[in-house]
Each structure stands twice: as structure tokens, then as C-alpha cells.
Amino acid sequence: MKIAVCAKQIPDPANEVTYSNGTIERPEEQVLDDTDRYGIEVALQLKEKFDAEVTIISMGPSGTQKGLQQALQMGADKAVFVDDESLKGANSLMTANVLSELAKSLSADIVIFGTESTDGYSGTVPQQVSRYLDLECISYVKAVEINDNVTLTRQTVEGSEKLNMPEKCVISVTAGGVEPRYPNFKDIMAAKSKPIEQVSISDLTINTTQNLEFIDIETVENSKSGEKIVDEGEAYQEIVNKLKELKVI
Amino acid sequence: MKTLIIGEIINNNLSSGTLEILGKAKSLDLDVQVVTVGSDENPSIGLDLCKQTYLKRQNNSLNLSKAATKISEIIKNEEISLILGSSTYMCRDLISFLSVDLNSSPVSNVIDFDVASGNVSTVNSINGGESLYKTKINSGQALLLIRPKAFDPVEVNFNDDFETIDLDGSDLEVFDIFIEEKSGPQLEDSKVVISAGRGMVDKENLELIETLASKLNAAIGGTRAIVDAGWMPYSQQVGQTGKTVKPDVYIACGISGATQHQVGMKDSKFVIAINKDEEAPIFQLADLGIVGDTLSVIPKLNDNI
Numbered sequence: 001m002k003i004a005v006c007a008k009q010i011p012d013p014a015n016e017v018t019y020s021n022g023t024i025e026r027p028e029e030q031v032l033d034d035t036d037r038y039g040i041e042v043a044l045q046l047k048e049k050f051d052a053e054v055t056i057i058s059m060g061p062s063g064t065q066k067g068l069q070q071a072l073q074m075g076a077d078k079a080v081f082v083d084d085e086s087l088k089g090a091n092s093l094m095t096a097n098v099l100s101e102l103a104k105s106l107s108a109d110i111v112i113f114g115t116e117s118t119d120g121y122s123g124t125v126p127q128q129v130s131r132y133l134d135l136e137c138i139s140y141v142k143a144v145e146i147n148d149n150v151t152l153t154r155q156t157v158e159g160s161e162k163l164n165m166p167e168k169c170v171i172s173v174t175a176g177g178v179e180p181r182y183p184n185f186k187d188i189m190a191a192k193s194k195p196i197e198q199v200s201i202s203d204l205t206i207n208t209t210q211n212l213e214f215i216d217i218e219t220v221e222n223s224k225s226g227e228k229i230v231d232e233g234e235a236y237q238e239i240v241n242k243l244k245e246l247k248v249i
Numbered sequence: 250m251k252t253l254i255i256g257e258i259i260n261n262n263l264s265s266g267t268l269e270i271l272g273k274a275k276s277l278d279l280d281v282q283v284v285t286v287g288s289d290e291n292p293s294i295g296l297d298l299c300k301q302t303y304l305k306r307q308n309n310s311l312n313l314s315k316a317a318t319k320i321s322e323i324i325k326n327e328e329i330s331l332i333l334g335s336s337t338y339m340c341r342d343l344i345s346f347l348s349v350d351l352n353s354s355p356v357s358n359v360i361d362f363d364v365a366s367g368n369v370s371t372v373n374s375i376n377g378g379e380s381l382y383k384t385k386i387n388s389g390q391a392l393l394l395i396r397p398k399a400f401d402p403v404e405v406n407f408n409d410d411f412e413t414i415d416l417d418g419s420d421l422e423v424f425d426i427f428i429e430e431k432s433g434p435q436l437e438d439s440k441v442v443i444s445a446g447r448g449m450v451d452k453e454n455l456e457l458i459e460t461l462a463s464k465l466n467a468a469i470g471g472t473r474a475i476v477d478a479g480w481m482p483y484s485q486q487v488g489q490t491g492k493t494v495k496p497d498v499y500i501a502c503g504i505s506g507a508t509q510h511q512v513g514m515k516d517s518k519f520v521i522a523i524n525k526d527e528e529a530p531i532f533q534l535a536d537l538g539i540v541g542d543t544l545s546v547i548p549k550l551n552d553n554i
């Protein structure tokens with residue numbers, strides 16, 4: 001079984017996302033998007049049961065490759081990435097086009113994603129990749145049971161539903177769906193010798209264009225200058241008074 | 250502009266998200282039709298104001314990709330230029346599939362859009378609503394995923410006048426379909442919402458929230474942190490990846506106020522926040538902020554209401 005799992009490098013989410021000309025500014029050092037840890041965890045659980053090969057696929061400025069290293073530290077076997085100036089500010093469809101080409105080049109049976117990235121959060125790439133690859137898409141997986149069969153539980157508007165994982169498909173895993181593992185010192189050292197390969201965009205078939213034109217970013221004043229009261233035992237009374245004033249009680 | 254809205258069914262009727270998009274489409278005077286995807290037997294979704302087509306799928310197989318193929322066909326045959334859907338699980342899947350078929354990247358998290366001289370432009374809210382990001386779409390077809398509560402719903406009369414197209418199932422059989430029980434006031438339409446975060450310290454303490462909610466006839470929400478921790482079902486999550494609420498009063502209990510949470514509640518009319526950290530970002534959104542311990546303030550509230 002060959003598994004491709006997406007890992008996006010993003011600016012440290014502890015800092016606010018900044019934009020330049022409509023595109024997220026990316027420092028040299030980016031980190032693994034936590035959202036992807038859930039997908040990687042599922043890939044690794046499948047690997048443990050079915051002896052799969054797990055390859056990280058990634059697109060974007062590679063920089064110090066810290067995020068890719070973090071993905072390898074969790075236990076993936078290798079990583080391939082595309083980093084090309086022409087992809088700067090790529091829309092979701094271009095991203096999906098590139099990632100599906102990477103998955104194809106690996107002959108991946110199963111392609112796994114988080115549900116949406118923390119920085120861009122368009123939340124459409126896994127489904128788009130499935131369409132490019134003409135594979136079934138099992139989106140919003142929130143629980144995985146691995147026996148001889150693999151049973152996936154999907155989140156739906158009304159609740160949930162279960163499916164057996166087919167031999168080939170694309171999966172997106174929600175945050176909280178599984179408990180991502182923490183690498184130990186040995187894992188961290190082992191990751192350093194794992195292969196990371198850059199794939200040239202000229203080796204991929206790209207049909208998408210930049211159809212979304214950035215116009216402007218406008219700042220809105222959100223913050224309210226509300227009252228702030230330090231509770232010394234009686235602050236609840238302020239809430240009661242306010243609720244009365246608002247006619248809630 | 251020829252427009253197709255992907256409709257969704259909740260409780261045998263069109264979802265509020267669908268009606269909100271219809272409201273906006275009408276206000277822009279777009280030439281609109283609705284194509285609804287669902288599995289209900291006899292939904293009441295015919296519309297007096299535009300054409301409705303029902304793509305009926307079996308709920309025992311996952312066949313949204315087949316629904317998308319059918320919608321693509323309609324879009325191409327009828328030369329549709331604008332395709333709209335709510336940011337829900339189903340529409341995110343469908344619009345993503347369509348974007349590949351039409352080779353046009355969609356815009357997600359749209360909170361407003363406009364059509365002028367044949368061009369579609371969109372507004373997204375980024376950084377938890379601190380900034381608005383504006384885009385113009387330069388492709389034959391524009392695909393938009395719209396955030397709930399962005400627009401006022403249209404007033405419609407439903408009828409039984411619509412065409413039904415039965416979709417084939419797929420090989421992906423679905424089983425153990427679980428429908429979460431809904432009781433009490435619902436998040437989307439409650440005038441008062443009380444939300445809990447990790448600052449409630451322990452799942453057991455949510456009883457305090459339940460008591461307060463029943464006194465105020467409020468719906469209960471939560472942050473992703475506590476949903477992930479299993480304190481509350483996902484259907485109660487408020488925020489970017491959960492529900493958007495706009496109540497008259499929102500009471501945030503032990504919530505830090507991460508941008509992803511703010512997106513789902515910042516348009517509430519009056520926000521009350523209880524948090525022991527006076528630097529917590531939720532206070533920037535609060536009309537009344539109490540710097541204090543949830544476990545001490547809420548019991549007193551319960552005793553005095």
C-alpha cells in the first residue's frame with residue numbers, strides 16, 4: 001500500500017498572519033500545520049497495520065524545511081515537495097492540481113489530508129485532489145478503526161456515518177479525529193537521514209490558472225471598548241443587571 | 250447573470266443557509282435557479298420565486314461525486330456563470346468537485362459578493378474578522394462558498410412543484426448512520442447563546458452552563474478545544490469550522506477568543522465574557538467583560554437569576 005499524506009508548511013500560528021499584495025507572507029522558517037498532524041497520524045496507523053510506505057507531499061516555499069522535518073519526525077518515510085516562484089499565491093485549485101500530480105507520480109493508493117489549512121483555510125483541496133485523481137473522496141473523517149478492514153466515521157451535518165475504506169481513495173481527517181503522536185529524540189534524529197526530494201514543476205501537468213485576482217485588504221475596527229470588571233465576588237451582579245437591561249430576564 | 254444555488258435540506262425544508270443565499274441573489278436581481286441535493290423522501294422544497302430541481306441521492310451510499318457530475322452537466326447545458334453554496338460539509342465537497350470540472354478555483358468563506366458588468370467580486374473575512382479580503386474572479390464561471398448568516402434569508406412559500414432526478418448510488422456503502430438528538434433551543438436561532446471553553450476546567454462543570462442556559466432559555470455552544478476533548482458534540486461547536494451565531498446576547502465562559510472562534514460569534518449584538526486572564530483576546534470583543542473565575546461567577550449567577 002502506498003500512502004501520500006499532505007503536509008503544509010505555515011508561518012508559526014502564534015504570530016498573526018500577515019499579507020503582502022494579497023499573499024500570505026512566509027518566513028524562511030515555517031512549521032508543520034497542526035491540522036496535517038491528524039492526517040499523518042492516520043497514515044502511520046495504516047502503515048503499522050498494512051506495511052505501507054508513507055510519503056509526505058507538500059507545496060510552497062520550502063525554506064529551512066522545518067515543517068517537512070516535523071512531518072518526517074512523526075514517522076513518515078520520505079517527503080517530496082514542489083517549490084516554484086510561479087506558484088506564489090496559488091489558489092486552491094492550483095494547489096490541488098500540483099498535489100494530485102505529486103500523488104500520481106508516487107502511484108499513491110490512499111491520499112490523506114487534514115480538512116483545511118490553518119493559514120489559508122479554504123477547505124477544498126482534499127476534495128479537489130480526489131476529483132483530479134478520479135478517486136472517491138471520504139471527507140471529514142473523525143474516527144478510524146483499523147482491523148482487517150478499515151472503518152472510517154465521517155462527520156455529517158446531522159451526526160455521523162460509517163464507511164469501509166476502499167483500496168484507493170482520498171481522505172480528509174478532522175482535527176481531534178485521532179491523537180497525533182509526539183516524536184521522541186530517536187524519531188527526531190532518524191528523520192534527519194530520511195530523503196526529501198524537490199520535484200520540478202516542469203515535470204508536472206498543470207492546467208490551472210490564477211483566476212482569482214486580489215483587489216484589496218481593508219481593516220475593520222472590531223474591538224469594542226466595553227466595560228471590564230475585575231471580579232471581587234460581586235461581579236455576577238453586573239451580569240444580572242445587564243441581562244435585565246437587555247430584557248433577557 | 251445566470252446563477253445556480255446548490256440547495257441543502259434540513260428537516261424536510263431548505264436549509265437556512267440556502268435561503269440566505271437566495272435572499273442575496275434576489276437582491277442582486279440574478280437569474281437564479283436552485284438545484285437541491287438530499288436524500289429526503291418527500292421534501293417540501295418547491296419555490297414560488299424560481300426553478301427548483303431535486304437531485305435525490307440514496308443515503309446508504311456516498312455519492313456526492315455523482316451529484317457533482319450532474320450539476321456540472323446542468324451548468325454547462327444552461328450556461329450558468331455563478332454557482333453558490335453554503336460553507337457546509339456537503340456544499341464544500343460539491344463545489345470542490347465542480348471547481349475541477351469547470352477549471353475555476355472557488356472562493357471560500359465568502360461573507361459578501363457583488364456582480365457588476367458581468368464580473369463577480371467577493372469579500373472574505375480574514376484574521377478572525379479584523380480584515381476584509383477582496384477578490385475579483387476572472388474566469389467564465391465563479392464558484393463561491395458562503396458563510397452562514399452572511400445575508401438575510403428570503404421569504405418564500407414552498408410548494409411541491411419541482412423536478413426530481415434520482416442519482417445512482419456508488420460502491421461506497423454507508424452504514425451506522427447516526428443522527429444526533431437535538432433538544433432545547435438551537436444555536437442558529439436562539440436569542441441567547443452561552444458558550445463554554447477550556448476555562449470551564451472540567452466536563453462536569455458544564456452542568457453550571459446547562460443550569461444557566463435553562464434559566465435564560467439559551468442554546469449552548471462550545472469551542473473546538475472542548476469539542477475535540479469530547480465535552481460536547483461537534484454540532485455545538487461555534488467558529489470557523491463550526492456554526493456561526495448572531496444572537497442578541499452571547500456569553501463566553503472560559504474562552505480565550507482565538508480568531509477561529511471569533512469568526513463564529515463576533516456579530517453577536519451583546520457579548521459578555523468571563524475569563525480569569527485579563528489579557529484574553531475575547532475581551533476585545535466583549536461589551537461586558539468579567540475578569541474572574543468561571544467556577545465562582547457562574548454558580549452565583551445561577552443562584553441569583
Ligand SMILES: Cc1cc2nc3c(=O)[nH]c(=O)nc-3n(C[C@H](O)[C@H](O)[C@H](O)COP(=O)(O)OP(=O)(O)OC[C@H]3O[C@@H](n4cnc5c(N)ncnc54)[C@H](O)[C@@H]3O)c2cc1C
Pocket residue numbers: 035116117118121445446447448449450471472473474475486487488489490491492502503504505506507508509510513523524525526529541542543544
Ligand atoms: C483551522 C482551524 C480551525 C479552527 N476552528 C475553530 C472553531 O470553529 N471554533 C473554535 O472555537 N476554535 C477553532 N479552532 C481552535 C482555536 O484556534 C482555539 O484553539 C480554540 O478556540 C481555543 O478554545 P478555548 O478558548 O476553549 O481554549 P483556550 O484557548 O485554552 O482558552 C481557555 C481560556 O480559559 C481561561 N480560563 C482557564 N481557567 C479559567 C477559569 N477557571 N475561569 C475563567 N477562565 C479560565 C484561560 O484564561 C483561557 O483564556 C480552530 C483552529 C484551527 C487551526
